[in-house]
Amino acid sequence: MNLLLVIGLIILLGTIGGRIFKKLNLPQVTGYIIIGLLLGESFHGFLCGEIMASFAPLLNLALGIIGFMIGAEIRLDRFRRYSKSIYAILFCETLLTFVLVAAGTILVTGKLYMGFILGALASATAPAATYGVLGEYKARGPVTMTTLSIVALDDALALIIYGFASVFARSLIVHDTPSLIKTLAVPLIEIAVSVGIGAIAGIVLHKISIKARERDRILPFALGTIILVVGLALHFKVDPILASMVLGAVVSNLQPADNREMFEVIKRLSPPIFILFFVLVGARLNASIFAQSGVVLLAVVYIVSRSAGKMVGAYIGGKISGARDTVTKYLGFCLFDQAGVAVGLSIAVFTSFSGINDEAKSASILIISIITATTFILQLVAPSMIRYGIKRADEMNRNVTEDDIIDEHKVKDVMGEDFFLIRENNNLHQIIDIMKKSEAYNFPVVDMKGDFIGIILLGEMRDTLYEEQMDSLILAGDLVRDINAVVYAEDDLRMAIDMFRQTGVDYIPVMENRGSRHLVGQLEYKKIADYLMKEVMMRQKGLEI
Template sequence: GYILVGLILGNSGLKLWTPSTVASFSPIVNLALGIIGFMIGSELKLELFKKRGKSIYSVLFCEVIITFLMVSFFVSFLTQKIYLGILFGAIASATAPAATVDVLWENKTKGPLTSTLLAIVALDDVLALLLYGFASVIAKALIAHTQLSIVETIETPFFEVGLSVGLGVVGGYILFKLISFIKDRERILPFALGVIVLTVGIAVHFKIDLILSSMLLGFTLTNIAPVESKEVFEAIKKFSSPLYVLFFVLVGARLDFAMILKSGGMVLAVVYVLSRTFGKMSGAVLGGFIGRAHESVTKYLGLCLFSQAGVAIGMAISINQSFSHLGGEAKIVGETIVNVVVGTTFIVQMIGPLCVRFAVSKAGEIGKDVTEEDIIADYKVKDVIEKNVPIIQEDAHLDAMVDQVKESESLDFCVVDRKGTLLGSISIGDLRSVLLEQEIALSSLILARDIVVPTTRVLEEGKPLQEAIDIFRRRELDFIPVVKSEKTRELVGLIHYREIMKQIEQELLRRRGNV
C-alpha cells in the first residue's frame, strides 16, 4: 500500500516527487536500510542454529544457492551482462518473512512444514545478504572493466564483507557497553539509534555494505546480551514504524514504469520471477531429498517461498544508492534493479500468501497450533451445558429429597418453583446437616424451600464461555446454574468446571490431530 502511494506521487504517477526530491531523502533511506538489517540480526540467536536439524540446513542452502544460480544464469543470458545476473541472483535468494509468518499465524498452523518454513525464512535472508555482499563487489569490478585475478576475485569480496562484519561486531559491542551503563531506560532509544546511525555512516563513507554491517550489529548485541537487548530491539521496533512508511513510499516514488517498458524491462521482470520461482521450488525439493526431510516439506515448501518484500527491496535500493555514484552503466544497472524488483514485488506479494496457505492446507497443518484459550474463545455457555440435571421442586419433602439423592450421582441439586424458575441449590452436605439436626418425626415437615441456599451467581446460556471460566477461577466454584435470562431465571441446566475443562482438552487433542 505504501509503495502504491509512492507510485502515485512519483514519476509514474502525478510527478509531485521528482527524482531529485527522492534523492534528497537518501540519508533517511540509508537509516531505514540500517534498521532493517539491525532487526534481521536481532532474530539470529546462536541457539537457533543449534536447535535446527540437518534437513533444515540442506533445504536452506539448496534453495538459496539454486535460486541464485538459476536467476544469475537466465538474467545473464537474457541481458548478456553477468554483473546484472549475479546482482539479481543475490536479491532473488531472499524471502519475505513477515508476509509468510502472517499466513501461518492467521491459520494457526503447526507441523514439520511450518517449523521448517519458519527456520528457512529467518535464515535465508542472512545467506542472501552474504551473497549480495560478494555479488556487489564483483559486479562493480565487472562494470568498471577491472581485470581481477582469481585471487583478487575471491579476496576482494571477502575483504569488503569482512570489513562489514567487523564494523557490525564492533558496533554491537559498543552498544552493549553503552546499555550496560544506562540507568535511565528512556535513554536506550537515542543511544541505540546513535550507534546504528554511526554504523550506517561509516559503511556509506567507506563504501561497504550497510545492511550487512547493521545485521551483524544486531546479531552481536542479541547474542552477547540476550536479556538486555530485548528492550533495545523493542524500542527500535516502535521507532521504526513511521520510518518504514516513508521508506516504502520513497521506494514507490522511484519506480519508473516508462523505463521498464522502454528498456525491455517487462521481459526481464518475467524472466526474473519465473527463474526465481523455479529456483526456490527445485532447491526446496532437492534440499528436502538430500536432508531426508519430512514428505510435506519436500513436496510443499517450495510453494511457501515466493514472497519478496523488505530485504529484497532494501538490497535493490542499496545497490541503486551505491552504484549511482559510479555513473554511466552502473547508474543504469541500479535503476533497472530497483524498478524490476519493486515492480515484481507487487506480483509475488499477491501470489505468495495464497501459495503458502495452499501448501499448509495440503500438508494438513492448518488449525493445528490451537491453544486452550483459542477453544474457549470459540465456545459459548450453551455449548457445554449439562441439561439433564436432577431438579428438586420447592415443595418436595425431606424424605423425597433423600430418596432422589440416593438415585442420583450428582452432588448438587437445583431447586425450582412450579414455573421452572431457579430458586437456589441444595447439596448433599446441606441435606446431611439437616438430617443430623432434625428429629426423624419432623422430617416430613421440612420442605426444599426451607433449606434451599439462594443462588446469586447464574449465567445466561448465550454468554461467552470465557466469562464462565473467569467466574469459576475467581470465585473457586464447582458449578454454575445456567438460565435463559437473568430476568426470568428460568433454569436451562448446569455447567461444571471440571467437565468443561475435560471437554476442552478433548477438543484440543482432536484439533491438533497427530501433531
C-alpha cells in the same frame, strides 16, 4: 501534517482492511498492504514522500521487533533436532534461486552482471510478512519451524552471496579483476558486526531481566534494548533485522523458561506496530512501475525463476536431508515473500553503481525497478501462498494457548446439558434419590414454572441426611442456595471465565437468554479447565518441534 493523526488513521484503516480480508478468508497482512497502496502516491496520495520519511524510526522499530520475535524461535535444542534438514534446505533453496534467477536474467538482458545482482537479491526471503502470516494463523509444526529458521538464516546467506556478486558485477562493468580478500571480507564483516551487536545486547538484556523481576519493568528493558540494537546497526550500516534476530535468539536460549514472559509482553505490544509497518510498506509501492518499458518481461522471468528456485530448492533439500514429507512438499510455499533485504540491497546497488558509468547507472535503475515491481506482486501473493502451505501441512491454529481457545468459544459450546433438575417441592427422599443418580456436586433447583431459583450443594446436605423423620417436611425450597453468578448461552466463554475468577465459585448456571430464568445448561470450572487443557494438547498433537 499532524503525525499522530496520520498514525491513528493508518492503524484504524489498516485494522479495517485486515478485518475485511479476514472475512474473505484471506491473510490480514495483504489487507494492510492494500490499504497502504490505496493511501500511497500510486492512488490517493495521502501518504506522500514527506510523511513517509517521518516514519523511518517507526519502520526501523517494527523491523527490530520482527527480528526479535523471529530470533525467539531459533532455539538450539530445536536446531539440534532439525539442523540437518534446515541447512540442506537453506543451501539448496538459496543457491538454486540464485542460479535460476541469474540464468533467466542473463537470457533476457544478455548481461552477466545483471544476472549476478538479481540472482543475489532474489535469494533472500523477507521475514516480516512471513512471520506476520504465521502468527496470524497461529501456525505450529515442522513446516512453520523450518520456515522461521530458513527466513532467519537466509538473509545472512543472501548478504554473503550479494557481497560476492556485487564485487564481480562491478568488475565486469569496469573490466577490473576483483580482489578475493575484498570479496570475502566485506559481507563477512557486515555479518560479524550484526551478530556481535545482537549477541552482546542479548547477554546484557538477559542479565538485566534476571535482576529486575518486576513485571512492569520487562517491557521498557526489552523494548529499549531492541531500539538500541536497531540504532547501533543503522549507525554501523549493518542489517538491523539480522542484529535483532541474534538478540532474540540469545535471549531465547539463555534460560528460555525465565525469558518467556519477555517475548509475550513484546508480542502483545506488536500488533499496532505491525499494522503501521505493513500499511507503510504498501504505501511505498508504486503501481505505475509496471508500465515502464522492459520491466514487465524481466519481472515475469524474475518471479517465475525465483518461485521455482524456492520451491524446487526446498523440495530437493528436504529430500536430501530426509525431512518430513510435509516439509518437503509445502515449505516452498512459505518462502515466496520478498521485501526488506532485497529492497535494501537494490537501493545499495543504485547508490554504489549509478556513479560508475552510464551503463552501470541504467542497470541500477532497472534493478531497483524490477525489485520494486516484483516486491509489489510477491507481497500480495506471498501471504496467500504461506496460508496455503501451512493449511496443507495441517499446521493452522496449532500454536494455541488456553486463552486463544477461550476466545474462540461461546458459553453454549462448552456448557453441560446433561444434568438432573430438582423441583422446589421435592422432599428430602426425592432429593436423595436424584443425587444418587449423579456424580455431580451442584444440583440446580427450579420452581413450579421451571425457572431457575438456585442450587443445592451436596456438601451442605450432610446434616440434613440425619433428619430422616423430617423427610416429608423438608423440601428443596428449604435447602436451596441463592446464586447471583449467571451467564447466558450466547455469552462469550471469556465472560464466564472472568466470572469464575472474580467470584471464586466453581459452578455457574446458564440461562437461555437475557431476561429469562430458563436453565439450559451449566458450567463447572474443573470440567472447563480439563476441556481447555485437552483441546490444547489435541491441537498440538503430533507437532512436536
